[in-house]
Amino acid sequence: MPGYVINGRKTLTGRVKISGAKNSALKIMAAAILADGLVTLRNVPDIEDVNTMVEVLRTLNVRLDFDKNNNILEIDPSMINSYEAPYELVRKMRASVLVAGPLLTKFGKVKVAIPGGCNIGARQIDIHLKGFEELGAKNYIEHGYINCSADIKKIKTSGKANLKGAIINLDFPSRGATENLMMAAVMAEGHTVINNAACEKEIVDLANFLSTLGAEIEGGGTDSIKITGVSKLGSGSTDYTIMPDSIEAGTFIAAAALCGKKVEVQDAVWNNIEIFCQKIKEIGIDISPAGGRTVVVSRPKKVLKPVNISTLPYPGFPTDLQPVIAVLLSVVPGLSIITENVFENRFMYVEELNRMGANIKIDGHHAVINGVKMLSGAPVKAFDLRAGAAMVLAGLVAEGTTEVYDIQHIQRGYENFHSKLRVLGADISVV
Numbered sequence: 001m002p003g004y005v006i007n008g009r010k011t012l013t014g015r016v017k018i019s020g021a022k023n024s025a026l027k028i029m030a031a032a033i034l035a036d037g038l039v040t041l042r043n044v045p046d047i048e049d050v051n052t053m054v055e056v057l058r059t060l061n062v063r064l065d066f067d068k069n070n071n072i073l074e075i076d077p078s079m080i081n082s083y084e085a086p087y088e089l090v091r092k093m094r095a096s097v098l099v100a101g102p103l104l105t106k107f108g109k110v111k112v113a114i115p116g117g118c119n120i121g122a123r124q125i126d127i128h129l130k131g132f133e134e135l136g137a138k139n140y141i142e143h144g145y146i147n148c149s150a151d152i153k154k155i156k157t158s159g160k161a162n163l164k165g166a167i168i169n170l171d172f173p174s175r176g177a178t179e180n181l182m183m184a185a186v187m188a189e190g191h192t193v194i195n196n197a198a199c200e201k202e203i204v205d206l207a208n209f210l211s212t213l214g215a216e217i218e219g220g221g222t223d224s225i226k227i228t229g230v231s232k233l234g235s236g237s238t239d240y241t242i243m244p245d246s247i248e249a250g251t252f253i254a255a256a257a258l259c260g261k262k263v264e265v266q267d268a269v270w271n272n273i274e275i276f277c278q279k280i281k282e283i284g285i286d287i288s289p290a291g292g293r294t295v296v297v298s299r300p301k302k303v304l305k306p307v308n309i310s311t312l313p314y315p316g317f318p319t320d321l322q323p324v325i326a327v328l329l330s331v332v333p334g335l336s337i338i339t340e341n342v343f344e345n346r347f348m349y350v351e352e353l354n355r356m357g358a359n360i361k362i363d364g365h366h367a368v369i370n371g372v373k374m375l376s377g378a379p380v381k382a383f384d385l386r387a388g389a390a391m392v393l394a395g396l397v398a399e400g401t402t403e404v405y406d407i408q409h410i411q412r413g414y415e416n417f418h419s420k421l422r423v424l425g426a427d428i429s430v431v
């Protein structure tokens with residue numbers, strides 16, 4: 001498996017451009033199934049998870065052409081001929097389960113492998129399934145697959161059945177459930193309201209894409225999304241540009257906070273990660289927006305201050321940036337406490353960070369961080385995508401050499417990660 005070798009303590013400076021958002025692109029690719037005509041997506045990041053979603057769609061006989069140099073993905077869903085998402089791909093990437101909503105809409109039925117949990121938690125989809133049932137579908141589990149269909153009798157007689165609009169109250173503002181149910185409701189008969197919906201900016205991006213296809217949808221980005229079913233979507237061709245990746249932006253902002261001298265993070269939209277930027281400012285880092293889509297960051301000479309963090313669904317502190325801000329707090333003098341409220345097991349990286357000299361104790365959902373003067377390089381592992389990025393940041397600020405293993409996790413979600421860091425002055429290479 002590939003790894004990174006990092007020689008730490010280099011100053012980062014200059015400009016880095018953030019790529020398209022992984023957690024928007026994957027859903028909009030799935031939503032393209034709903035279109036009758038060609039869909040052109042721009043600013044699609046060239047990352048492993050996008051390649052996996054391309055594979056998933058190809059197994060459904062969707063035709064795709066990914067121009068990786070220009071980040072343009074052409075999707076032709078007109079020949080789609082299957083409603084089954086295969087086990088090996090859903091196992092590889094749980095976001096594959098997001099083809100369920102569009103396939104249920106397209107065919108009136110879907111067969112999707114039960115997505116496994118992952119390192120950070122059980123990652124259930126009960127909220128998705130409950131919502132599908134409220135839209136009139138029937139779910140049953142067989143041989144590791146979830147079978148879900150609208151009125152099976154109607155399908156037998158007329159070959160197709162539509163879902164019926166409903167008022168759905170989510171038990172938890174699950175992003176995946178909100179997205180899957182939006183895609184299941186856009187062609188359902190009548191009106192649907194999704195209450196206690198997730199409000200992340202990636203939900204707004206999906207709602208905007210669905211509207212571009214002709215869906216009648218309002219309230220995307222609020223906790224109550226209203227949808228009126230339509231009979232056709234995406235006739236003619238559709239052209240859509242994916243939003244920039246807020247989590248990649250936060251990752252580079254944290255890297256600059258650790259070792260930066262005037263780093264310009266381009267396509268970092270301050271108000272998409274407002275609370276994260278506020279916390280970075282509270283710690284004492286020089287950070288400010290420059291125009292609508294750039295954030296400038298420098299590590300000042302002065303002593304930094306500890307802060308407490310509680311992760312929550314948007315607009316709360318994003319759980320995906322919890323590991324990276326923990327690295328920054330691990331070298332800030334004083335006591336900082338991080339509380340992880342979204343996932344049950346998102347502190348796996350702490351053990352690796354402590355092997356680099358950090359002083360962090362886990363107490364249930366809390367990480368109690370006593371800042372140390374300096375981390376020291378060591379061989380460490382990437383346990384998942386964001387934990388892996390955190391280990392790279394730790395290597396950048398540590399004294400000596402750090403080897404990060406299992407970087408395939410990182411390559412799932414960061415486009416040209418080490419090349420972008422090298423351009424800023426980091427001493428990092430792939431082995």
Ligand code: EPZ
Pocket residue numbers: 022023024026095121122123124125126127128129172173174175176177198319320342343344385386413
């Ligand atoms: C999305 O996952 C992101 N992934 C995750 O990013 C992110 O951490 C997460 O949202 C939270 O912000 C993608 O968008 C591909 P949820 P998702 O449904 O949709 C529980 C990354 O690093 N839950 O909001 O799966 C679930 O177990 C990844 O890019 C249920 O119990 O998140 C979790 O504890 C990691 N039942 C919590 O809700 C359900 O039916 C949040 O899940 C659904 C979710």
